[in-house]
Amino acid sequence: MTASLILGVNHVSFTVTDLDGPIAFFRDGLGFGLTSRMGRPADLAEALTGIPGADVEIAFLQGPGLVLELIRFLAPGGAPAGLPAANHPAAAHVALETASLAQVLQLAQAHGLRQVGAVVRVTTGPNRGRRLVYLQHPAGVGLELISDEDSD
Numbered sequence: 001m002t003a004s005l006i007l008g009v010n011h012v013s014f015t016v017t018d019l020d021g022p023i024a025f026f027r028d029g030l031g032f033g034l035t036s037r038m039g040r041p042a043d044l045a046e047a048l049t050g051i052p053g054a055d056v057e058i059a060f061l062q063g064p065g066l067v068l069e070l071i072r073f074l075a076p077g078g079a080p081a082g083l084p085a086a087n088h089p090a091a092a093h094v095a096l097e098t099a100s101l102a103q104v105l106q107l108a109q110a111h112g113l114r115q116v117g118a119v120v121r122v123t124t125g126p127n128r129g130r131r132l133v134y135l136q137h138p139a140g141v142g143l144e145l146i147s148d149e150d151s152d
Contacts, residue, residue, distance in 0.1 A: 011060070012094050013069035016139040019059050022070050025111035025137060030096075030104070032063040039074075051076065068094070070141070093134065093142030101131055101147040108145075113137045 016022055019037070026032040037059040045054040055075040061068045084091040098104045101119065109115070116134040127146060135143040 011067040011069045014141045015071045016141060018139040019070055019072045021112055021139050022137050022141050023059055026061045029107040029111050032061040035062050036060040093144050095144040095146055098145050098147050101145055101149050104145055108135050
């Protein structure tokens with residue numbers, strides 16, 4: 001077996017249409033710490049993304065076992081607003097463990113996230129017996145909540 005060349009995960013990133021809403025949800029709702037919010041030099045953003053004229057503002061939030069990066073392109077404009085459905089190849093989400101699914105769902109809805117489908121109990125695989133639900137923030141963040149709770 002070959003040793004892994006990967007040392008670990010540095011962060012998970014979402015490109016969003018707005019930083020304020022997702023920051024408020026993760027910081028004020030879930031207790032993540034905002035560790036950085038700033039622009040990047042245009043030449044660096046353009047070179048890294050390969051997008052001519054790229055101008056970005058980036059926020060980093062620290063949660064339990066997770067660093068979350070939110071990127072907002074100030075220029076050039078991206079694709080029209082709208083989130084990909086879960087079956088779209090560009091769809092992504094971060095799955096968060098919670099001790100209180102109902103409480104986090106209530107906080108999420110208060111911060112503008114919508115529940116995509118039903119809360120389900122998994123019957124097979126590594127999350128068997130656990131309750132899951134998908135959420136989306138209108139700015140472009142997809143979430144999955146996972147809980148061991150027995151009831152709503």
